[in-house]
Amino acid sequence: MKNELDDPRITAIGLFYEVHAGLTARFAAQFEEHGLSAVEFEVLTRLARSPNNQLRMTDLAAQTSLSTSGVTRVVDRMERDGLLARRACATDRRSSFAVVTAAGMQRLKEVLPGHLRIIEEWFTGQLDPESLATLLDALRRIRDAVHPCATAGSSTATPTDDEVSTSA
Amino acid sequence: MKNELDDPRITAIGLFYEVHAGLTARFAAQFEEHGLSAVEFEVLTRLARSPNNQLRMTDLAAQTSLSTSGVTRVVDRMERDGLLARRACATDRRSSFAVVTAAGMQRLKEVLPGHLRIIEEWFTGQLDPESLATLLDALRRIRDAVHPCATAGSSTATPTDDEVSTSA
DNA sequence: GCCCAACGGCTGCCTCAGCAACTATAGCGA
């Protein structure tokens, strides 16, 4: 038993998960300084990189780790806080869009530089460019295998395979 | 703004987080087949690799992603399910140990091989040995930097730096 | 044009986990 628990494979994902936990904690601390949670940051980011800074609720759900009901509630909170607004869809009265407000864009603009700095400081900057490239290549290969159907939603947009974004 | 969101650093952690999400989903699916959650598997694993298959509640909390109250409740559930038992500490009447029961060890023995297989299939096996070594080296370097004080608790045990384990 | 299955979003209910408050014990200093 003990032997099985010392398996190098266990060690490997253990390491991977430790890195994840470490990064997540750093990110969360900075998000909190700006009154955001990781989920809220992700929502803001995904909307901001979509055409017109908006996405249908369902598409937003598909692009995040949330269910549609989860999205309903995050958007509720962020709408209450003035970061987002709901907008009716002209062509389908069942649908509604979540749109980033001016305040939301402003908030994002405040958070992003710090976020990038943290990524640089604790992730990309820890490796020389060559190692980083190798790491990303390995990750890409694993991602392509495990593919949780990345790049969902966004309907008409991003026809490419792009890596998608954000954290948590 | 759009330009900032296409920063290669964003792409890099995005990729990292996608891999994490993908692996986590695969693991969760297999855990569920055996009636476990990711957290429960982690608890089981951490106890099983500790001396006497036990750990004080506080040390268990330190080794997992949970707060002490979180540990109280997971242990409650797992005790109810017969996987763990609480045992009083002889030298400190405030403390109690969580111990893996025979049923708990049995369950772990049922889950582990599949878990290792999944790691192999979707993570380590996706890369040739050399790439894997490089990846692990890179992760180790990042981990050492971001270090969420790995390897906590376990008091007298594991004086080494070991990578620690498990998932979730 | 009508009907019905599928879809988009929201709400009720549940579980999980954290924080803060509380109790009991330990251990130290005077």
Next chain:
DNA sequence: TCGCTATAGTTGCTGAGGCAGCCGTTGGGC
């Protein structure tokens, strides 16, 4: 020895998020 502070664990309360069920809308088949 007495007391005071720190520590171990538990519990009440809260917020987050998932699932299932609901309502309104849509669009295809006839």
